[in-house]
Amino acid sequence: MNHLSLPGPHLSGSTQDLLNFAEGFSTSASHSLLSSGYDEVPATVNADSVAKLITSVLKISNKTAVSGITVENQVRKFCQAFEQLDSEESRLKIMEFLAQQDVKRKKISELATAYSNTEDPLVRSRVEDQLRQSLQPSYYWLFQKIGALPGGVKFLVDFRAQLISFCLSNLEIERTSALKSMSSQLKQLLSHWFSVGFLDLDQITWDSPCSMLQKISDYEAVHPMRNWTDLKARVGPYRRCFVYTHKSMPGEPIVVLHVALTEEIPESISKVVKHHRMVKKYSVDSHQSSGSKTGREGEDPSSCEAAIFYSITSTQTGLQGIELGTQLIKQAVQKLKEELPDLNQFCTLSPIPGFRKWLLILLQTAKRDGKTLAQTDLLTIDEAEKWQGLIKMAGNLQESDLGLGTLIQLVKTNSWMEDQNLIAFLEQPLMRLCARYLYLEKRRSNALDSVANFHLRNGAVLWRLNWEGDRSVRGLTNSCGIMVNYKYVLDDLEPNSTNYQENHKVKASEQVIHLASQAKVLQRKLSL
Known part of the structure; x- marks a missing residue:
């Protein structure tokens, strides 16, 4: 994504603002926490060597007694090796190989027969537990172990994003079928980890970390931002920006919701985005030059009669199909009602993409x-x-x-x-x-x-x-x-x-x- 360029002559404000900008431009792209493992990956990393690693890791899952440290190191080694694969073809090959590590159908058949042939409640209960475990593909265990690593959840989110991309490509139906099944299993696992109870609701302001502000700009898909002045206005007076974050992905917005506070429900996006630097005789630029902070200062609560949700963006392709936007809107409404009790209209101004x-x-x-x-x-x-x-x-x-x-x-x-x-x-x-x-x-x-x-x-x-x-x-x-x-x-x-x-x-x-x-x-x- 393109980063916003520093609009030098348009900037005004405190020295802290400038320091925030400097911090943002010195922030390097985030790298995977998986890169700091204990074990070294093979000297030559290719699809074949990574496939061998998968086989080795999955063998561990069949052992009754194995050190947790060994499991963690082997799983980390796989993640490191996968990230070093430098071609989509190699990654696709690994994903297809992993998708083949499916359920053990013979064992399922044997357990089903044992279940139907016994009347003993204790035996049935034990066989039911074994059946549940057998119905989970072998790679499900691997995903669970990856999720326990630092940076592992982000790895899985990005892994599923690639899976989805391959499923939408021009592969034969036979090849995409197994990939779609694995994507579905991974979605189920991620949906537990990304339930609303594990998410934090944050309000983004100009005082938020510059790296977060940069990501808010980069991820904006509905109404792209032109420069830092544009971004500053969208988190300033008469505007609110809410995000979901997850503790396993610090500093990463999961879903972003932009809200405009207006006197009436607008019929044009130009009244929300393009003219937003002048609201109720309030100028962001003049407010900045006065040396005071942007935010809620200078707002007239009586002018805030409607909350307009004009942009909501899910930033992670790997979380596709996991509904988080609905809950974000509900929690944003609750926050807005607490802040502005007289706010009585909640509405969107939405595109019609199709x-x-x-x-x-x-x-x-x-x-x-x-x-x-x-x-x-x-x-x-x-x-x-x-x-x-x-x-x-x-x-x-x-x-x-x-x-x-x-x-x-x-x-x-x-x-x-x-x-x-x-x-x-x-x-x-x-x-x-x-x-x-x-x-x-x-x-x-x-x-x-x-x-x-x-x-x-x-x-x-x-x-x-x-x-x-x-x-x-x-x-x-x-x-x-x-x-x-x-x-x-x-x-x-x-x-x-x-x-x-x-x-x-x-x-x-x-x-x-x-x-x-x-x-x-x-x-x-x-x-x-």
């Missing part, structure tokens, strides 16, 4: 089927006719597809945003289609959009769609610039969550339901 991709698939499918826009369920007949008139005036009409190909091209290139007439015309059909995408489109009975599914599972309301909510290249590429507010009504979270997860019912506002109903009418007309 909308434009979904829309282009619909358009391209219609074009491939030889349809005109009027023959699709995307535009009404009147809208299709008006669209042709607009692009005829612009000289863009392709007679072969009566405007469908032109629409595809404009959406692909985002060039429709350069024409005010097109912006005004496309607002109604795109908002209608976006409501359909979020409210009606499903995958396994849940919302098709991953962000929507996350918030709806939490019990939030699909509250408002915002036209031109994000006019950045990222916003246009994700969702044609549309953003959405998910509102967290605290008293309704449990019934909303239950109704969504058990009955697959989405709680939505009148605006969203109205737009989605219009889209549904078009779908029905097409099917007649």
